Amino acid sequence: xxxxxxxxxxxxxxxxxxxxxxxxxxxxxxxxxxxxxxxxxxxxxxxxxxxxxxxxxxxxxxxxxxxxxxxxxxxxxxxxxxxxxxxxxxxxxxxxxxxxxxxxxxxxxxxxxxxxxxxxxxxxxxxxxxxxxxxxxxxxxxxxxxxxxxxxxxxxxxxxxxxxxxxxxxxxxxxxxxxxxxxxxxxxxxxxxxxxxxxxxxxxxxxxxxxxxxxxxxxxxxxxxxxxxxxxxxxxxxxxxxxxxxxxxxxxxxxxxxxxxxxxxxxxxxxxxxxxxxxxxxxxxxxxxxxxxxxxxxxxxxxxxxxxxxxxxxxxxxxxxxxxxxxxxxxxxxxxxxxxxxxxxxxxxxxxxxxxxxxxxxxxxxxxxxxxxxxxxxxxxxxxxxxxxxxxxxxxxxxxxxxxxxxxxxxxxxxxxxxxxxxxxxxxxxxxxxxxxxxxxxxxxxxxxxxxx
Amino acid sequence: xxxxxxxxxxxxxxxxxxxxxxxxxxxxxxxxxxxxxxxxxxxxxxxxxxxxxxxxxxxxxxxxxxxxxxxxxxxxxxxxxxxxxxxxxxxxxxxxxxxxxxxxxxxxxxxxxxxxxxxxxxxxxxxxxxxxxxxxxxxxxxxxxxxxxxxxxxxxxxxxxxxxxxxxxxxxxxxxxxxxxxxxxxxxxxx
Ligand code: SF4
Numbered sequence: 001x002x003x004x005x006x007x008x009x010x011x012x013x014x015x016x017x018x019x020x021x022x023x024x025x026x027x028x029x030x031x032x033x034x035x036x037x038x039x040x041x042x043x044x045x046x047x048x049x050x051x052x053x054x055x056x057x058x059x060x061x062x063x064x065x066x067x068x069x070x071x072x073x074x075x076x077x078x079x080x081x082x083x084x085x086x087x088x089x090x091x092x093x094x095x096x097x098x099x100x101x102x103x104x105x106x107x108x109x110x111x112x113x114x115x116x117x118x119x120x121x122x123x124x125x126x127x128x129x130x131x132x133x134x135x136x137x138x139x140x141x142x143x144x145x146x147x148x149x150x151x152x153x154x155x156x157x158x159x160x161x162x163x164x165x166x167x168x169x170x171x172x173x174x175x176x177x178x179x180x181x182x183x184x185x186x187x188x189x190x191x192x193x194x195x196x197x198x199x200x201x202x203x204x205x206x207x208x209x210x211x212x213x214x215x216x217x218x219x220x221x222x223x224x225x226x227x228x229x230x231x232x233x234x235x236x237x238x239x240x241x242x243x244x245x246x247x248x249x250x251x252x253x254x255x256x257x258x259x260x261x262x263x264x265x266x267x268x269x270x271x272x273x274x275x276x277x278x279x280x281x282x283x284x285x286x287x288x289x290x291x292x293x294x295x296x297x298x299x300x301x302x303x304x305x306x307x308x309x310x311x312x313x314x315x316x317x318x319x320x321x322x323x324x325x326x327x328x329x330x331x332x333x334x335x336x337x338x339x340x341x342x343x344x345x346x347x348x349x350x351x352x353x354x355x356x357x358x359x360x361x362x363x364x365x366x367x368x369x370x371x372x373x374x375x376x377x378x379x380x381x382x383x384x385x386x387x388x389x390x391x392x393x394x395x396x397x398x399x400x401x402x403x404x405x406x407x408x409x410x411x412x413x414x415x416x417x418x419x420x421x422x423x424x425x426x427x428x429x430x431x432x433x434x435x436x437x438x439x440x441x442x443x444x445x446x447x448x449x450x451x452x453x
Numbered sequence: 454x455x456x457x458x459x460x461x462x463x464x465x466x467x468x469x470x471x472x473x474x475x476x477x478x479x480x481x482x483x484x485x486x487x488x489x490x491x492x493x494x495x496x497x498x499x500x501x502x503x504x505x506x507x508x509x510x511x512x513x514x515x516x517x518x519x520x521x522x523x524x525x526x527x528x529x530x531x532x533x534x535x536x537x538x539x540x541x542x543x544x545x546x547x548x549x550x551x552x553x554x555x556x557x558x559x560x561x562x563x564x565x566x567x568x569x570x571x572x573x574x575x576x577x578x579x580x581x582x583x584x585x586x587x588x589x590x591x592x593x594x595x596x597x598x599x600x601x602x603x604x605x606x607x608x609x610x611x612x613x614x615x616x617x618x619x620x621x622x623x624x625x626x627x628x629x630x631x632x633x634x635x636x637x638x639x640x641x642x643x644x
Contacts, residue, residue, distance in 0.1 A: 043481075046476075060465040079457045155625045191543050262616070266612075
């Protein structure tokens with residue numbers, strides 16, 4: 001299904017669509033207030049972008065440096081060419097420890113690799129511990145936003161889910177009460193887990209360590225209680241130096257939620273005595289994207305979600321309309337790299353207003369890349385929308401002034417007399433949720449001739 | 454497994470990308486009174502701030518009679534109601550009411566406090582307790598994260614910037630304090 005078809009499903013619930021739109025815009029506003037408190041904000045964005053530029057153009061060296069230092073720190077480093085290999089590596093670590101119970105904290109990468117399904121298929125209990133992720137896991141859905149996984153759900157729906165899975169009171173929709181129920185339920189999971197899996201926000205080449213940021217503290221509860229910690233890390237998550245964290249910790253939370261920093265910024269360099277840390281470095285299409293000059297910049301992404309919160313399309317179409325792990329503007333330039341055919345509608349799910357590029361903390365030229373993908377998709381003949389036919393006709397008509405004026409005259413007459421069926425049909429993709437304005441009696445040219453000549 | 458390592462590295466090297474330099478991080482101008490910035494940031498993040506000295510009587514006000522307390526601060530060790538070796542038991546850990554630790558650096562712009570693992574005793578302790586109490590000296594305050602990172606000379610096996618009690622807004626963006634970890638955090642700012 002294309003983006004617009006899925007978006008049509010989402011907007012059917014008008015009240016919810018409005019709520020979704022307004023709530024994300026409110027988060028965007030919090031971001032603005034928070035970033036304006038830092039006089040050097042723009043300079044920080046440029047620095048963040050330049051550091052990532054340095055990473056992208058020296059990636060192999062930094063990966064080797066990271067591996068060497070991490071290994072010296074007593075961290076086991078693994079390499080996975082794709083999602084399947086990542087899952088097999090995780091599975092083999094679990095098997096070595098005879099692990100049956102896994103707690104997981106937010107990791108978009110494991111979502112991308114389909115890790116949960118893989119592990120559940122071999123009989124392992126995987127519990128997502130971020131509250132939002134636990135909610136969508138109960139609902140058997142993927143997250144709809146990379147920072148706010150359950151932003152598409154209302155508290156009534158969450159209450160119903162919790163009533164079913166956690167036996168909370170029916171109809172009690174109080175967020176405080178529901179969060180407390182999840183706390184009790186997840187505390188028990190933390191205490192009994194064999195292995196904890198987390199994502200990685202930043203891997204540091206110079207020191208061979210990595211940083212995980214959360215607000216809930218769920219990543220830390222998991223890894224410090226379980227004997228084994230597996231951290232899944234996309235190879236683009238590297239930063240060269242420890243001091244670079246100064247830049248990125250300032251950029252990340254302010255861009256994501258408007259907080260001045262995440263509650264917990266945890267730095268892992270060596271395992272606690274008697275425990276193990278494994279890092280799985282994952283390619284899964286990243287080196288291919290690195291090779292696409294026009295789209296390389298997308299690898300700078302630090303997954304703050306700001307481009308989603310600000311996007312007029314995302315806010316009104318919801319995360320699921322993108323049908324990919326990373327939705328929204330950045331997802332629409334990453335996903336076509338994975339599978340162009342499947343994701344061909346995504347680069348068109350944008351007004352190209354550029355708001356995403358304006359808020360991006362690492363200055364990715366998101367809207368320009370969306371436009372670039374459109375060129376690729378059209379030149380490969382993949383665009384088969386009704387708009388295409390209309391555009392062809394339009395280019396003929398607009399290319400000939402004679403044709404334009406005579407057809408214009410006809411349209412002004414016929415639009416007011418034709419039955420709706422003739423106007424709003426499959427050939428008119430623009431007429432789906434919109435009404436045409438009333439046609440004027442005369443064209444501007446005719447009016448001008450009469451009045452000014 | 455090592456096959457993938459070689460494949461990934463050579464895929465990258467074969468691209469032969471023109472190398473870009475790492476930028477120099479400038480010394481940004483720091484303005485204002487760092488102590489009041491630090492306190493304001495903490496209060497905004499739902500942290501109670503007390504100014505005072507390491508006096509055990511201070512803690513009587515913020516703890517209750519039968520609470521389980523573990524202090525990893527030597528001067529306050531008399532406040533501990535459990536022994537160090539009891540921390541090996543996960544159920545004891547999970548019943549901790551108050552944990553008292555010393556913070557090394559406090560950051561004005563966001564209220565973050567650096568806790569290296571040596572100050573925590575067990576890594577999970579500052580997450581699993583109901584109430585986290587952190588002692589920070591006024592002399593250890595810095596303005597921003599750049600200064601904070603440059604002050605960390607020795608890298609601990611684990612270290613943490615903590616900036617408030619555990620929180621979530623995953624249900625309709627309503628803020629709830631105490632998602633998994635502490636429901637309460639107090640900072641004692643000493644001279
Ligand atoms: S593209 Fe930029 S704004 Fe969007 S999630 Fe990534 S870092 Fe944030």
